[in-house]
Amino acid sequence: AQKITQTQPGMFVQEKEAVTLDCTYDTSDQSYxxxxxxxxxxxxxxxxxxxxxxxxxxxxxxxxxxxFQKARKSANLVISASQLGDSAMYFxxxxxxxxxxxxxxxxxxxxxTINP
Amino acid sequence: AAGVIQSPRxxxxxxxxxxxxxxxxxxxxxxxxxxxxxxxxxxxxxxxFYEKMQSDxxxxxxxxxxxxFSDYHSELNMSSLxxxxxALYFCASRGAPRYEQFFGxxxxxxxL
Numbered sequence: 001a002q003k004i005t006q007t008q009p010g011m012f013v014q015e016k017e018a019v020t021l022d023c024t025y026d027t028s029d030q031s032y033x034x035x036x037x038x039x040x041x042x043x044x045x046x047x048x049x050x051x052x053x054x055x056x057x058x059x060x061x062x063x064x065x066x067x068f069q070k071a072r073k074s075a076n077l078v079i080s081a082s083q084l085g086d087s088a089m090y091f092x093x094x095x096x097x098x099x100x101x102x103x104x105x106x107x108x109x110x111x112x113t114i115n116p
Numbered sequence: 117a118a119g120v121i122q123s124p125r126x127x128x129x130x131x132x133x134x135x136x137x138x139x140x141x142x143x144x145x146x147x148x149x150x151x152x153x154x155x156x157x158x159x160x161x162x163x164x165f166y167e168k169m170q171s172d173x174x175x176x177x178x179x180x181x182x183x184x185f186s187d188y189h190s191e192l193n194m195s196s197l198x199x200x201x202x203a204l205y206f207c208a209s210r211g212a213p214r215y216e217q218f219f220g221x222x223x224x225x226x227x228l
Contacts (some may be wrong), residue, residue: 003151033215035216035217037219042137042224043204043221044217044219044222045159045208045222046219047216047218047219050215050216050225087182091158091159093213094196097172098171098172101147101166101171101172102147102173102215103161103164103165103172104147104149104151104159104161104208104217105161106159107158108149108158108162109158114166
């Protein structure tokens, strides 16, 4: 069963608008964490933000914030004031496994295009 | 800040050849992960090492092996290469107790 679901294969947004990328997850663990990564066309995987399941506050990193709704099992990424350089593939991921391992399981990704 | 280093960045091999990918984690990071990303796919976990011991294993073919050395760098050895092995191979590192994994730039392997 898919553990991370990103239902938006592609999104088109006007520059300077805010954008929300959806991510839902499935786990029976009490302790888990959600990540967002950005992958530009050049191919590298850039870490954006992390949210732990026990964190009481939603994570924020500059223009990125994570809208964590534990009861709904969602961890949406919000990008404020989008820029042309935000055009990329975005992956939601969840860590799973025992301590010392904690591999990442990724969703299918959302391709974001920012229009001028 | 220092990042994860991977070499080579690009590699072209023929079918049935072997390949060795190298990864140098961020200093003082104790865990290394290898992921494979096929064209248009999300990254898939292959194998991980914690303090130089294998800590987890994913969908890694028996033709592949990996190890982590005393200086914490890691190598992924791939033998009897197949066309389907063509992919972007990422190494990532993590420093406990934090959970964030930082990825290297990747090695793009093309098997002809």
